[in-house]
Amino acid sequence: MARLIFTQQLARFTPVPQVETDASRLRAGLDSAFEANPALRGYVLDDQGHLRENVVVFIDGRRSLDRVRLDDPLKPDSTVYVLQALSGG
Amino acid sequence: MSEHAFLSTRKGLFELTSNGSAWEWGAAHFLGEPVSITLPDARDGTLYAALNLGHFGVKLHRKDAGSDSWTEIAAPAYPLKPEQSADPVEWKNKLIWSLEAGGADQPGVLWAGTLPGGLFKSSDRGDSWQLVRSLWDVPQRSQWFGGGYDVPGIHSICVDPRDSKHVLVAVSCGGVWRTEDGGASWSISATGMRADYMPPELNENEAVQDPHRMVRSAGNPDLLWCQHHNGIWRSDDNGRRWQEVRAVPLSHFGFAVAVHPRDGNTAWFAPAEADQRRIPLDAALAVTRTTDAGKSFAVLRAGLPQQHCYDLVYRHALEVAPDGRTLLMASTTGSVWLSGNAGDTWETVSTSMPPVYAVRFA
Numbered sequence: 001m002a003r004l005i006f007t008q009q010l011a012r013f014t015p016v017p018q019v020e021t022d023a024s025r026l027r028a029g030l031d032s033a034f035e036a037n038p039a040l041r042g043y044v045l046d047d048q049g050h051l052r053e054n055v056v057v058f059i060d061g062r063r064s065l066d067r068v069r070l071d072d073p074l075k076p077d078s079t080v081y082v083l084q085a086l087s088g089g
Numbered sequence: 090m091s092e093h094a095f096l097s098t099r100k101g102l103f104e105l106t107s108n109g110s111a112w113e114w115g116a117a118h119f120l121g122e123p124v125s126i127t128l129p130d131a132r133d134g135t136l137y138a139a140l141n142l143g144h145f146g147v148k149l150h151r152k153d154a155g156s157d158s159w160t161e162i163a164a165p166a167y168p169l170k171p172e173q174s175a176d177p178v179e180w181k182n183k184l185i186w187s188l189e190a191g192g193a194d195q196p197g198v199l200w201a202g203t204l205p206g207g208l209f210k211s212s213d214r215g216d217s218w219q220l221v222r223s224l225w226d227v228p229q230r231s232q233w234f235g236g237g238y239d240v241p242g243i244h245s246i247c248v249d250p251r252d253s254k255h256v257l258v259a260v261s262c263g264g265v266w267r268t269e270d271g272g273a274s275w276s277i278s279a280t281g282m283r284a285d286y287m288p289p290e291l292n293e294n295e296a297v298q299d300p301h302r303m304v305r306s307a308g309n310p311d312l313l314w315c316q317h318h319n320g321i322w323r324s325d326d327n328g329r330r331w332q333e334v335r336a337v338p339l340s341h342f343g344f345a346v347a348v349h350p351r352d353g354n355t356a357w358f359a360p361a362e363a364d365q366r367r368i369p370l371d372a373a374l375a376v377t378r379t380t381d382a383g384k385s386f387a388v389l390r391a392g393l394p395q396q397h398c399y400d401l402v403y404r405h406a407l408e409v410a411p412d413g414r415t416l417l418m419a420s421t422t423g424s425v426w427l428s429g430n431a432g433d434t435w436e437t438v439s440t441s442m443p444p445v446y447a448v449r450f451a
Binding site for chain 2: 044050
């Protein structure tokens with residue numbers, strides 16, 4: 001099961017679940033987190049369902065570069081970090 | 090007399106409270122977070138605060154009358170952009186730039202103006218929002234462009250107190266727009282404005298005007314004022330036609346305008362030197378006031394910094410209270426001033442606040 005970890009900076013605004021998911025793509029993995037807390041979606045994704053421009057995702061230590069499709073593959077042992085980008089500070 | 094005022098700033102929402110003779114700092118909310126605009130809803134005492142979180146987007150919070158706690162409610166969100174759309178604008182809410190209550194006969198109705206130019210309406214106190222497609226889809230929107238931001242935005246929403254279905258909105262840069270059917274249909278309403286920043290043949294194109302701020306006098310609803318990029322305009326026919334006010338002292342350029350709540354011929358402005366130099370003329374801050382519909386102006390300086398002052402008063406940062414005498418003004422470099430006598434004299438409340446986006450009385 002891939003593991004999703006959200007920055008605790010988000011916890012100031014909404015509960016951030018630590019999610020384990022059998023999703024094989026990033027978007028599906030994020031969706032499983034949004035099921036646990038629907039309010040989280042609007043903090044991570046924008047109106048069009050794209051990754052917010054000042055949010056960054058790392059999958060197994062590699063930064064995800066696609067912000068639109070979010071179709072990076074997840075492995076069963078992947079660790080996904082959803083963090084704030086310093087660009088938005 | 091107003092008992093509360095709210096300052097929306099780069100680093101939180103701050104309250105000023107009056108004990109009847111003096112104003113003091115009250116509660117601070119969302120400390121550290123950018124608050125773009127605040128709406129104290131006089132109809133039911135609700136307070137709304139729009140946030141623009143640097144990383145996590147536009148948010149909206151509501152505090153009910155008598156409550157000490159905020160509830161996050163839905164933020165206006167754009168619908169999915171059709172794949173075949175040729176619109177170069179991203180359909181993403183970049184900022185809640187204006188937030189206004191509907192009419193007294195419309196409990197729960199709110200209007201929100203946003204970047205990149207979408208107007209949103211709520212009928213349930215902000216629990217849900219709908220993009221006003223009838224305005225978003227006007228063909229002239231393709232002519233709109235950003236003013237101060239990369240994309241267009243709606244910063245002024247004026248509901249007619251005589252008929253809540255009549256609403257005027259002002260767009261930077263996209264002119265003034267009118268609905269008379271509650272938002273079902275819209276028409277351009279910037280006749281008379283002039284855009285010197287455009288090629289000559291487009292100077293009078295209504296859909297490219299840059300009204301920096303538009304306000305309506307509640308007591309004289311047909312009287313509106315507009316601080317425009319190229320000067321000051323007023324209307325005495327509910328925004329159908331606009332007349333330039335030419336006898337303007339100091340400078341034609343500025344962002345803010347406040348109008349007396351009962352006397353629509355009285356208005357205040359906070360001029361800056363010019364588009365290309367957005368500081369007070371001669372680095373000395375002044376407010377200008379007309380009491381005769383713009384035929385003449387008084388230049389008010391008492392109590393305002395007159396040396397090495399580089400403060401800019403942004404479009405929502407000059408307000409007059411319902412008493413018509415109490416004025417609150419704040420700057421993008423964090424100064425705050427109050428006047429209790431219609432601007433004749435001012436007192437400094439602070440010189441060390443965060444950049445102030447908007448001030449409002451409740």
